[in-house]
Amino acid sequence: MAALRASHTNNNFLVAFVVAFPLGVFALWFGRRAETRVVDRDGPEKDEQLARAARRVAVAGITLGAMLAIGLGIWSAWTGLEDVQEIFFSPEHLGDSAGLVSGWPASGPIFEGFLLNVKIFVVAEILVLVWALVVALVRDMPGRAAAPLRWLAIAYVDIFRGLPAIITIYLVMFGLPITQLPGMKEGEFFGPDASFLGFDQVEMLGIFALVLIYGAYVAEVYRSGIESVHWSQRAAAQGLGLSRGQSMRYVVVPQAVRRVIPPLMNDFIGLQKDTALLNIAGVFEGFAAASNYANNNFNLSSVTGLGICFIIITIPMTRLTDYLVKRGRQRTQAAFA
Amino acid sequence: MSAVVEVRGLVKRFGLTTVLEGVDLDVAEHDVVCLIGASGSGKSTLLRCINGLEPTNSGTVVVNGRQVIQDDIKLNRLRRDVGIVFQAYNLFPHMTVLDNVTLAPRKVLHLSASDADARARPLLERIGLADKADEYPDRLSGGQQQRVAIVRALAMQPKLMLFDEITSALDPELVNEVLLMMRQLAEEGMTMIVATHEMGFARDVASKVCFLHEGKVLEEGPPSKIFSSPQNERTAEFLKRTLDAGRM
Ligand SMILES: Nc1ncnc2c1ncn2[C@@H]1O[C@H](COP(=O)(O)OP(=O)(O)OP(=O)(O)O)[C@@H](O)[C@H]1O
Ligand SMILES: [Mg+2]
Numbered sequence: 001m002a003a004l005r006a007s008h009t010n011n012n013f014l015v016a017f018v019v020a021f022p023l024g025v026f027a028l029w030f031g032r033r034a035e036t037r038v039v040d041r042d043g044p045e046k047d048e049q050l051a052r053a054a055r056r057v058a059v060a061g062i063t064l065g066a067m068l069a070i071g072l073g074i075w076s077a078w079t080g081l082e083d084v085q086e087i088f089f090s091p092e093h094l095g096d097s098a099g100l101v102s103g104w105p106a107s108g109p110i111f112e113g114f115l116l117n118v119k120i121f122v123v124a125e126i127l128v129l130v131w132a133l134v135v136a137l138v139r140d141m142p143g144r145a146a147a148p149l150r151w152l153a154i155a156y157v158d159i160f161r162g163l164p165a166i167i168t169i170y171l172v173m174f175g176l177p178i179t180q181l182p183g184m185k186e187g188e189f190f191g192p193d194a195s196f197l198g199f200d201q202v203e204m205l206g207i208f209a210l211v212l213i214y215g216a217y218v219a220e221v222y223r224s225g226i227e228s229v230h231w232s233q234r235a236a237a238q239g240l241g242l243s244r245g246q247s248m249r250y251v252v253v254p255q256a257v258r259r260v261i262p263p264l265m266n267d268f269i270g271l272q273k274d275t276a277l278l279n280i281a282g283v284f285e286g287f288a289a290a291s292n293y294a295n296n297n298f299n300l301s302s303v304t305g306l307g308i309c310f311i312i313i314t315i316p317m318t319r320l321t322d323y324l325v326k327r328g329r330q331r332t333q334a335a336f337a
Numbered sequence: 338m339s340a341v342v343e344v345r346g347l348v349k350r351f352g353l354t355t356v357l358e359g360v361d362l363d364v365a366e367h368d369v370v371c372l373i374g375a376s377g378s379g380k381s382t383l384l385r386c387i388n389g390l391e392p393t394n395s396g397t398v399v400v401n402g403r404q405v406i407q408d409d410i411k412l413n414r415l416r417r418d419v420g421i422v423f424q425a426y427n428l429f430p431h432m433t434v435l436d437n438v439t440l441a442p443r444k445v446l447h448l449s450a451s452d453a454d455a456r457a458r459p460l461l462e463r464i465g466l467a468d469k470a471d472e473y474p475d476r477l478s479g480g481q482q483q484r485v486a487i488v489r490a491l492a493m494q495p496k497l498m499l500f501d502e503i504t505s506a507l508d509p510e511l512v513n514e515v516l517l518m519m520r521q522l523a524e525e526g527m528t529m530i531v532a533t534h535e536m537g538f539a540r541d542v543a544s545k546v547c548f549l550h551e552g553k554v555l556e557e558g559p560p561s562k563i564f565s566s567p568q569n570e571r572t573a574e575f576l577k578r579t580l581d582a583g584r585m
Contacts, residue, residue: 232423232425232427233427233429235385235390235423235427236421236423236427236428236429236486237429238390238412238416239388239390239416239419239420239421239423239490240416240420240440240441240445240489240490240493241413241416241417241441241445241493242413242440242441242444242445243409243413244409246444246445250440250444251429251440254431255429255430255431258431331473
């Protein structure tokens, strides 16, 4: 444990905390008593107002106390553990590794590495959206003739959901290039000299591996969405003369997709984070760059900085999800339903 | 008058339970056939077999001269001419009222968006819901939703309409607006098969009433005959019970 340095700031915090928190707890106790008097024994008007006021004081006091406690904790860790600050949050190394020292726009190895993470997951997410829908629709195909296809889809999902991501990535990225499978040779799509949207062979294989992994997860998400649309919607669509495929396309899938946006976003955040795993097979993305910097400089701030970048990009995604869900609800549902 | 529907010896089982046990039914053009019977007697199932939403076990169903079999292409063709409206409306919640009505004309009949609109708007006007065209279904009352569902089926200009207890989920004060619409359709000569608990409607509008009991048509005939002098004692019993329940 670090020694707690009693600075003036700390003292002020401490005093505020010592006052606010017990005050809140006392107000809570006092308020409950007044409330009991009003409710149980039909007490006077004055008690009712007292109870209400006490509730407010209680909430304010306890909230304030809790916030001060957290602030106090962070502050004391920060000022008390200078080595922690230096190891994880050295401004010098943060700035240096991100390239901020050399001016804006940033051009350091980590920033560029992280940009590669972003490019990889944007492309992978788009592919996952399409591929997973194909898998989900195949699993839902009717008829005996389609049975082998359905089994294939089920096997695919079972395998790639069960395999640890790092194993899939390892096998795909190290294994495929040394096979003579179609597409892997010189001049072919996944060949050693391949290039697609600015990605080289290793990066393309990395994207391929991520799509395989997350396609399995997202296919299941889609499928649960499709199943959650009541069968009567299909009956109504087919009753209108829409074919099975049209019913799926215009009636079932649009409703399913809306319902699965939140779990879909979870998987996408997972995918964003897992782009860092591709460094094991030689993709020089953000983590590779950051750990490289850390090793050379004996300081972990570059990795912390990269971590912060990953956190920051998930936040707009989360807000966007909330917004989409809310808008969907507002548009289609009665205000008071 | 030509036969629109011909059902012969229709058998339908769900697992071990036999729901329809050899049903025969004839519907001629401009007929309004009301299916009555207790809950679970197989009315909905019969309607769903007529437009191929349920596969059958034996017997034949012929609609507009085409036999109904479980073949995607044949069923798609058949359903263009057969509209169905359900108890639970089943409007598409992610589409506006107008899109609900124009979806099938656009995608099945391949009308252009403006042609489909031109077809849908007068229908919506007719039910007094033209101003709700851009609303989503959840913002309408049950009666309004059900009328939209009827209009959605009518937009395909079907030769036959199937109604499956379409007033059962409605509040009593909303029932009449929907029944009124069905009466108008009947007057215009639409061929309809109506599963219903509304005996008043059946008596006034039906050209033929069929009483279903345990998967069989026990008795059929003009409403005047069925309601005033039922031949089968089960029919009499059922009518008495519904009368006692105040549904007539
Ligand atoms: N998908 C299904 N699976 C199994 N049994 C079913 C299914 N659909 C209907 N049934 C059974 O078939 C019987 C007839 O049902 P049906 O819905 O046709 O009756 P109904 O006459 O329409 O009744 P109601 O007046 O309550 O609507 C019932 O016993 C019901 O439980
Ligand atoms: Mg029914």
